[in-house]
Amino acid sequence: MFETTKSLKTKLLGINLSNPTIMPAGFLGVSADSLIRAYENGAGAVTTKSISLEERNGHANPTVLSFGYGLINAVGLSNPGIDEYVEEIKEVKKRKIPLILNTIGDDNQDFVDVAKMGEAAGVDIIEINISCPNVVHRKPYYADPELLSGLVQEVKDAVSIPIIVKLSPNVTNIKEIAKAVELAGADGISAINTVGPGMIINIETAKPVMAFKKGGLSGPAIKPIAIRCVYDIYEAVSIPIIGMGGITNGRDLIEMIMAGATAVGVGSAIYYRGLDVFKKICAEAHEWMRDNGYSSIKQIIGAAHES
Amino acid sequence: MFETTKSLKTKLLGINLSNPTIMPAGFLGVSADSLIRAYENGAGAVTTKSISLEERNGHANPTVLSFGYGLINAVGLSNPGIDEYVEEIKEVKKRKIPLILNTIGDDNQDFVDVAKMGEAAGVDIIEINISCPNVVHRKPYYADPELLSGLVQEVKDAVSIPIIVKLSPNVTNIKEIAKAVELAGADGISAINTVGPGMIINIETAKPVMAFKKGGLSGPAIKPIAIRCVYDIYEAVSIPIIGMGGITNGRDLIEMIMAGATAVGVGSAIYYRGLDVFKKICAEAHEWMRDNGYSSIKQIIGAAHES
Amino acid sequence: MSHNTDPNNLANNFAKYTALPRTVKIKKVVDETRKIKTFFLDTKIWAAPGQFIMVWIPGVDEKPFGLSYIGNDTAITIQPKGKFTKKMLGLSVGDRIGVRGPYGNGFTLKKNACIIAGGCGIIPLAPLAEMIKNCVVIIGAKTSEDLLFIERMRKASELYIATDDGSSGAKGYATDILRKLLKEKTFDVIYTCGPEAMIKSVFDIAEEHGIETQASLERFMKCGFGVCGQCVINGFRVCKDGPVFSSEQLRKMTELGKFARLKSGRKVTVKEYYNWRS
Amino acid sequence: MSHNTDPNNLANNFAKYTALPRTVKIKKVVDETRKIKTFFLDTKIWAAPGQFIMVWIPGVDEKPFGLSYIGNDTAITIQPKGKFTKKMLGLSVGDRIGVRGPYGNGFTLKKNACIIAGGCGIIPLAPLAEMIKNCVVIIGAKTSEDLLFIERMRKASELYIATDDGSSGAKGYATDILRKLLKEKTFDVIYTCGPEAMIKSVFDIAEEHGIETQASLERFMKCGFGVCGQCVINGFRVCKDGPVFSSEQLRKMTELGKFARLKSGRKVTVKEYYNWRS
Ligand SMILES: Cc1cc2nc3c(=O)[nH]c(=O)nc-3n(C[C@H](O)[C@H](O)[C@H](O)COP(=O)(O)OP(=O)(O)OC[C@H]3O[C@@H](n4cnc5c(N)ncnc54)[C@H](O)[C@@H]3O)c2cc1C
Ligand SMILES: Cc1cc2nc3c(=O)[nH]c(=O)nc-3n(C[C@H](O)[C@H](O)[C@H](O)COP(=O)(O)OP(=O)(O)OC[C@H]3O[C@@H](n4cnc5c(N)ncnc54)[C@H](O)[C@@H]3O)c2cc1C
Ligand SMILES: Cc1cc2nc3c(=O)[nH]c(=O)nc-3n(C[C@H](O)[C@H](O)[C@H](O)COP(=O)(O)O)c2cc1C
Ligand SMILES: Cc1cc2nc3c(=O)[nH]c(=O)nc-3n(C[C@H](O)[C@H](O)[C@H](O)COP(=O)(O)O)c2cc1C
Ligand code: FES
C-alpha cells in the first residue's frame, strides 16, 4: 500500500482510508489485478465496474473517447455479471483493500440481489448507480425521488454494510433527490456521474462518433458542475459525500473537499496524468495543506460553506 | 457589412443572413455601437443583452470568469430596461442589421410588454429567454412545459414578428420542452443557454469565486452537450433551431448545422479568438465546404440524422 | 506520445485560458497621501504600463486597477471612492486578495514625451515615466494634499505641478501648463490619464498641435477580457481595445467626456456616472 | 498577453488531449494473400513499430490495428475475422475511415535480433525488421497461402519460413526453427507477435536461453488509452502498458496464453476468447 502522510488519513462510513482519493466505477475495474494496481498507486479505496445480475456486453465501439477537455463515454455498463465477478471481489478483499461495489439493475430486485452477493463476497460499501446516462433505463430512477426512495429502502433492508447512492447531475433539482435518498436510509451519496449526455459528430462522414451516438462527459470540463452539485448536496443532507468529476490535481481535491466531500473520486485524470495520479494528487494536496497550515484533511470538509 | 461567400448565405425565419453566425445574448449587447461592430466583424445577425421591463443592476463582480475550458458567468441579467434600450435598438436598425431582441420577465405580462416595445422599435425576432441559470426565477418556466406553453402563446398573440424560445440544457427531457414550445406556436428555438450551473471555489480563502456563488458554463467545454441538445431538438420539432454552445471554429459550425441548426450562435469564442471570430469561422467553414464538395450551407442542415 | 503528456503541460495549457483570481498576500502598505495607499503584492506581475489587473476582495467585489509599480515590486495604488476601495484601504500586510490579469493594452513607449495626469491618473503613468526617462510630467490635483508620487516623478522627469487652489505648484489646471509648454517646445506624444473632462481637454490641445495622444480611459467593468460589453465607449471595449487609446480611436469616440454606462448598461452623462452611488 | 492567444494555439492544446477519430481516405489497396489486404492511408502517422491505431468504420465499430507501414507510406494490413474486418476488407480507394492514435508503446530497437511471427503477427514486426536491418526473421503460418510479407522480409533479413503442412519452407512450427537456430547462435533480443500460444512458447524458449523477449499482445480494447481497463492481462493494460511487453512483465503474467477477457469483461480461456463470435 501507498503510505501517505498522516494529514490525509480519513474515515468514510466507518472505514479507515489512507487518503481520500477513490478510483470510481468504470476505471480499470474489470479485473481484480487492475483494482489492486490502482490501490498500489495510491488510491485510498477502489470501486468495481458497474455490476449487474446478468452478463452485459455493452455498446459497440467507440465507447470511450477524449474530446480534449474531458472524456466522453458510452460503455453501456458492460460487465460479466455478479456471479462471475465475485471472484474478482474476493481477490481484492484478500488484500484488505477498501472496496466499493457499484451495482446496477433493471428493477429493485436486481439491485438487492447484486448487493447481497457483493456483501457476501466481502465488499465494504454498496454503491447504487442509477445515474448512467448511457443506457436506456427501464426505470427513470435517477430523476424520480419517489421511485428512488423505494429502491434505496429495499437495498438498505437487504444488506448490513453501508450503502451509498450515485447521483446524476442531469436533473433539475439535485438537492431534492439528495434529500429523498437520505430520508430513505442511504448512508452516503456519491456525485457526480457523467454530465449531459453529449454528442460528437464527425463532419466528414456526418455521423455521430460514439456507437451509442451519445455519451456522458467527465474530466476537467465538468469540474465546476461537480463542485456545484456537491456544494448543493452538502447543504441538503448530513450524510457523507464522495465528490467526483474532473478532479485532476491536489488543488482540485482540496476544492472538492471544501465543497463538502468526505472522499473524492479520481477517474478521468488517469488519462491526463497516468495511473499514479492518486499518489501525485495526494502529494500535491499534502503540500498545499502544509503551506496553508492545515494538519488534517478533515478540517476543511465543507469549508466553503462557512461564509 | 462583411461580404461572405454565397455558399454561406442562408435564411432564418424569413430573414436573409449573409452567413449563419449569430452573436448571442450577453456578448457585447450593451450598446448599439458594439452590436454594429460585431456585425461589421462578420456576424450574420446580432442579439441584444437580455432586456426586461425595468432596469436591473445584476450581481456584484466577479460576474464573468474563464475556468480555462470555458467561461462561467452570473451577470444576473443586468440591463437598462426596455424604455432606455429602444434607443440602442433604433440605432442598430438604422443600419438594417438583422437584430434579435432577447427578452426576460418575471411573468407573462412582462415578456409581452417588452416584446411589443421591441417590435415597435424595429427588431426582427423576439427571443424568449427562460433559461438563465443565474437568477432566482419567480416562475420555473425553463423546466415546466405547461407554464412555458402559456407564456409562448401570449407572446405569440401579442406580436406579429417571429418568436423563438431559448432553452436550457439543464432539464431532464429537452425534447418534451421543445415539443411544447413548438405546439404553443413558437417560430423557432435557440439552444443552448449556459450549462450547470457550475461553481469555482478559491481554496486559499475557501470562498466561491463568483459573487452569486454559481454561474452558467459556456465555451468549448460544453460543445458536446450543445450538439446533443440540438440533435435531440431537431428530432422533436420541425421549426428552425439556432444552435449554440462552444462553437469556436469552422468545423464546430459545420458540426452544429449537421446536428440540426439553421443558424449558429458564437459567443464565448470571442474570448478565445477575438471579435473577428465571426469572419474567421465563416472563412474556415467556407473552405471546408469547398474541400468537401458542398455549395450551400443549407445542404447540410441535420445531415447527421440521415444515418 | 501525443495523447498523454505530463501534468505540467496540462497545467500550462489550462493556465493560458484561465481567468480566475489567484490569491496573493499584501506584502507592504505605503501611505501616499492622507487617503491614498499603495499595496505591494507578494507576486510579480510583468505588464506594460497602462495594463490593469482585476482585484478581488473575497466576498466583496472585484474591480480593475492599474499597476503603480510593475514587475519585481508589483503594486496597486488605491484612492477611496465607494464600498470596494474603502474595504481595500482597510486591509493590511498579510491579508489576501485575488488578482487576475494583466489585461488590456499598455502605453506604447516613445521618447520626447509629455505625461499629463489629473489626480489619481498618475497611477498608471508613474511607471511609464520611469521607463521612458527624461520626459516631461505634469500633475494636476485639487490641493497639495491630493498630489501623488511627487518625489517619485521628480526623480524620473522634468516635473510640473498645478493645483486648483495653488497650494502647490502653479494655481490652475494641468492643461494650463501643457498649453504654456507647447508654446516653447513640442512633443512626439502626449500620455494622459485622469478625470475624463481633463482627458478630453488634453486630447483637444494635442489635436490642435498635431501631437499624438495616448489616453487611458476608465469604465465600469465586468469580465475584463472583452466579451460582456459592459465597459464600452462607443464600439470600443475599454478592457480589451483599451484602456489606452490612440488619437485615431479617440477621434471616433463621440461619447468621450460626455457619456458613460452604469452597471445596468444605462447610458448617463459622465458627471452622473462619477456621482453614481456616491 | 496571456489570456487570449491565437487560434492555432487553442487548436494545438485541444489536439494534445483529443482522442477523436479523424477521417482519412484510403489511398491504395494491396492484396497480400487470398484473404489479407493492406490499406495505404492518405495520412502520415509517425510511430514506433508495435504502436497501434484505433480504426473507426463510421456506423460499424472501432478496433485496434498495428501499423504495417509507418510514416510517409502509412498502412494497416487486415486479416478477415469478424464483422469489422470483413467490412474493412470491402472498402476501396477513396473510402473514408477514422483513425486515432498512435497509442501504446513500441518495440525498443536492438541489434542482433531474432523476429519470430505467427500468421498475422508479422504485421507490426515487418516495419521493425526493416528498421533493424540484417536481423533473423522466422515466419510461421498454416499454409504457404497464408504467408504474409515474404518478399518484403526476404529483402530486409535472413528469412526462415515454417508452415504446418510444409507447403512452403520447413514443415512444422516457427518455434522449431527458433530452437534449431539457438543451437548454433544466440540473440540479444527476440521480438514476437502472433497467436498467444506461440508467444508463450517463444517466451519459454527465450527464458531457457536467457534471452530478452519483447512480445506484442492482443486483447479486446475500448478506450485504447488506459482508462477503461477492458484490455487487461493481469494488472497490465495492453493498450497503455503494452502492447509490447518486456520479459520482466511477461514473467508476471499468470494469464499469458491462458486467459483473456470478452467484451463483457468475463474471463475465459484464450481458446474460448479466440473462438468468440466466430
Ligand atoms: C483601467 C482602470 C484602471 C483603474 N485604476 C485605478 C487605480 O489605479 N486606482 C484606483 O483607485 N482606481 C482605479 N480604477 C477605478 C477603480 O476600478 C474603481 O472603479 C474605483 O476605485 C471605484 O471603486 P469603488 O468600488 O470603491 O466605488 P463604487 O462603490 O463603485 O463607486 C464609488 C464612486 O466611484 C465612482 N466610480 C465607480 N466606478 C468608477 C470608475 N470606473 N471611474 C471613476 N469613477 C468611478 C462612482 O461613480 C461613485 O461615485 C481604475 C479603473 C479602470 C477601468
Ligand atoms: C494491438 C493490436 C494490434 C492489432 N493489429 C492487427 C492487425 O494489424 N491486423 C489485423 O487484422 N488485426 C489486428 N488486430 C486484431 C484486430 O483488432 C481485431 O480484433 C481483429 O481483426 C478481429 O476483428 P473483427 O471485428 O473482424 O472480429 P470480431 O467480430 O470482433 O471477432 C471475430 C473473431 O476474431 C476473434 N477476435 C476478436 N478480437 C480478437 C483479438 N483481439 N485477437 C484475436 N482474435 C480476436 C474473435 O474471437 C472471433 O473469433 C490487432 C489487435 C490489437 C489489440
Ligand atoms: C470510461 C468511463 C466509464 C464509466 N463507467 C461508469 C460505470 O460503469 N458506472 C458508474 O457509476 N460510473 C461510471 N463512469 C463515471 C465515473 O465513475 C465518474 O462518475 C465520472 O467519470 C466523473 O469523474 P471523473 O471526471 O474523475 O472521471 C464512467 C466514466 C468513464 C469516463
Ligand atoms: C458573459 C455571458 C453572458 C450571457 N448573458 C446571457 C443573457 O443575458 N441572456 C441569454 O439568453 N444568454 C446569455 N448568455 C448565454 C449565451 O447567450 C449562450 O447561450 C451561451 O454562452 C452558449 O454559447 P457560447 O458557448 O458560444 O458562449 C451569456 C453567456 C455569457 C458567457
Ligand atoms: S468588461 Fe467585459 S467587455 Fe470590457
Ligand code: FES
Ligand atoms: S482499452 Fe481501455 S484500458 Fe486498454
